[in-house]
Amino acid sequence: MFPIYDVIVVGAGHAGCEAAQAAAKMGSSVLLCTMNMNTIAQMSCNPAMGGVAKGQIVREIDALGGKSGIISDKSTIQFRMLNRSKGPAMWSPRSQNDRMRFAEEWRLALEATPNLDFWQEMITGLIVKDGRIKGVKTGLGIEIRSKSVVLTNGTFLNGIIHIGEKKMGGGRTGESASKGITEDLIEIGFESGRMKTGTPPRVDGRSLNYSLMEVQEGDENPEKFSYSDETTPIKNQRNCWITYTNKEVHETLETGFDRSPMFNGRIQGLGPRYCPSIEDKINRFAERERHQIFVEPEGWNTVEIYVNGFSTSLPEDVQYKAIRKIQGFENAKMFRPGYAIEYDFFPPTQLKLTLETKLVENLYFAGQINGTTGYEEAAAQGLMAGINAHNKVKEKEPFILKRSEAYIAVLIDDLINKGTEEPYRMFTSRAEFRLLLRQDNADLRLTPYGYKLGLANEKEYLQTLAKAEKTEELTKKLEKFRLSPDEANIGLEGLNTALIKEKITVEKLLKRPNIGLQDIINISDLLKEETIEYSNAVKEQTEILIKYKSYIDKERQMVEKISSMEDLQIPATIEYANMKALSAEGRQKLAKIQPQTVGQASRISGVSPADMSILTIYLGR
Structure with missing residues (x-):
């Protein structure tokens, strides 16, 4: 029924879409597996792309030949360049998007990609033989063979949705969780953990009083994400609005804290530090009398509104009472309540810099399975995993970017070397060379690579x-x-x-x-x-x-200074256990992560400068 594919991609979110289109465009035969063809590239949370550091990532994806920038441009309803009042290293493009058009444009782009097939069904297991991936198993008991597999499961692995004291299995509202893959990976020897994320209620825009809110318009001369001629800047834009919570809103929310899964211990996973729920904000910042709420349309023609800043898992009756006490929301009608979702992830220290797993050859992880949060971070990982899966099966060199070349490299390097215990989100402050990694020069930095790979034309x-x-x-x-x-x-x-x-x-x-x-x-x-x-x-x-x-x-000189040691290879056969001069933690971390270069070793949390001196002496430097 099925041929032996070069690459199977499991999951059709932002990571899966980028992985599938990249590998197929480069010439691999690809099968994209999803539980629902109608939710390909679904914007599960906010209807927006880009933002601080994230906008730089979208530009980098585009420069390499990925699709996220083009899809964002085609579905934009508002565009803003954030942080214009600061230096150019901080300028960050952000678009508000039409949720339905975004998903439609991605599906149409994928369907127009040669070498790419689709299969709608839950993937429930992996086929592994002699430490190498051989394919996947489906819920119907079908075995589909492949030379490599990219897992981009998002929040679906044993996902549980929480609304107050109620909980149900699910990877997204109205969609079932994915079972079987986690169990297979743990049996092989992978370490797993639990994380959580959340989403706010959606409301009927016809029931809001916008005259009581601050208008947030798009830029007067809007730009776009993609460097290509395939898209043009938006001409007419939709407004967003800003309003605020107040003391009455906070008091109403607090009446439900005893039924909050976050406070009564029913949610074990850690949530995103930089995108906390409204109840978490009230609890952590008790001195603040109000919190900002961004009122964001979900598209050109829909009346659905995304209430950004009001993420919550409180009981639906408490959500409803509290949201109607926000200025402009006095008569708000709710489409659906907010919820928290808890899901499995796999600490990314178990990966190589190509995003291939260390335990199973030709198996790649990308997106929230690695502990990240955000569409942009997921899409970047998907693109890199797709490129490297193709290169591996075609016996080509791996594609690894340096921290001085891209935010994408900072993201992957941080994940592999430092790991993460909470959902990882990119910020400009994470990049030590952010003046070199600006949003305006992503094409100059990365398009030559994209062209060489066969992704940029x-x-x-x-x-x-x-x-x-x-x-x-x-x-x-x-x-x-x-x-x-x-x-x-x-x-x-x-x-x-x-x-x-x-x-x-x-x-x-x-x-x-x-x-x-x-x-x-x-x-x-x-x-x-x-x-x-x-x-x-x-x-x-x-x-x-x-x-x-x-x-x-000055930054370029720093790059040159660091790069002299950055690329010094560490033999795969090195026995850290025998290097008694290393600190106990240094030996443990180096043995676990198995860095490929001295530069990578230097960034591992717990490896001291003294450990690095000993390692370089051992290597003859």
Whole structure:
């Protein structure tokens, strides 16, 4: 009935979709297995993509040839660039999306991908022989053979949904949990744990009074995620709104705390620290009289509203009473209550940097099974797992990015070397080279890799080369182009900055705070003519490189210093137990994680600088 596939992907969420399309596009025969074809790429939680650091990840996925950026652009209803008031390392794109269109666009994209087949059924087990994956078993008892398997099970592995004192099996509201895979993995020898996440109630937008809320509009000149010409920036946008909880809301919620699964101990798994439930916020920040609530439409035409900031697992009657005490929600009608979901995950220290498991060859984990939270983190892992599963079965080199090259690398490196005891979420602060890993230069950093892998096409690659060339050309032009006092001072006075007394290069002027390249172009007709041929992306890139040159150079020097040891290989045969000079914890952690390079070893929690000195001496360095 089935051929022997190169890659089987289990789960069709954000990780599964990226893994399947990447492996298939690169030339592998792929089977994407899902329990429900109608929920492919479902936005289980908020209808949005990107945000702080997450937006950078979406851009990186796009630059490598993944689909999340394109799908997001096609389903965007509002676009904002966050943190514009801060430095460019912090700028983060975010889109509000039409939930139904997002899922539809992903399904259509997958169906249009050659080499990709689908199968709708629960996968209940794995076929493993002599430490190597051989395929999967289905609920109907079918065995489907493959050379590799990527598990992207999300919150479905033995998932339990909690609403107050009620609990039911499920991986998402209205969908059953997945059983069997966890048990197979534990029998093989994998270590597992439990985590939880939550979602807020959804309400009827027709029952809300928006006049009592603050309007949150999209950007005046919105951008987009994808660097490709396949999408264009959105022209008309939908508003979001902001409102707040209050003392009365908090008091009402507290009446249900004795029935909260979070407080009465029925939920064992740890929840996301940076996206806590409303009851957790009230408990942890008792001194605060109000918490922000983002009122987000679920699409262009639906009346369903996502109540961002009100995630809860309290009894539904308490949720209903409390939400109606929020300003603007006095007559709110609830579509469905919020809930918490508890699910199995597998500590990611059991993986290699390719996301292949150490215990079973050609078996890969991606997404929430690794302890992460968020669509973007999942999609990035799925893309990398799909690439590496393809490369492994085709006997090609593994694809591993460095921390200095991408947020995707920071994410995977953190997971593999440090593990996580709570749902991992990406932040700009996690990246030590975040000025190099900006959202504006993801194409320059990663599209050459995507092209080499066969994911980015030649047109995209040539566009990237042209952007780099034009940026260098404009930078050199601005280093030489000089403005005279007569030409510049009227404009500089209007910008509230010091006037010049002699000719000055644009480069030097651009290094002043609060002056942008476009400001300078606007005060010189000649400069306007000289720069008219350059795109906004090139101008932005040039401005950042000039304005922050000293900081960027400093980070690059740090990268060069670290990279001299980063790539030093550690033999797989090394016996840490025999290295008595290492600390006991160092020996234990190194033996467990089995780092492939000295750089990786240095980032393992519990491995001290003294341990690293001993290790490098042992390796002859």
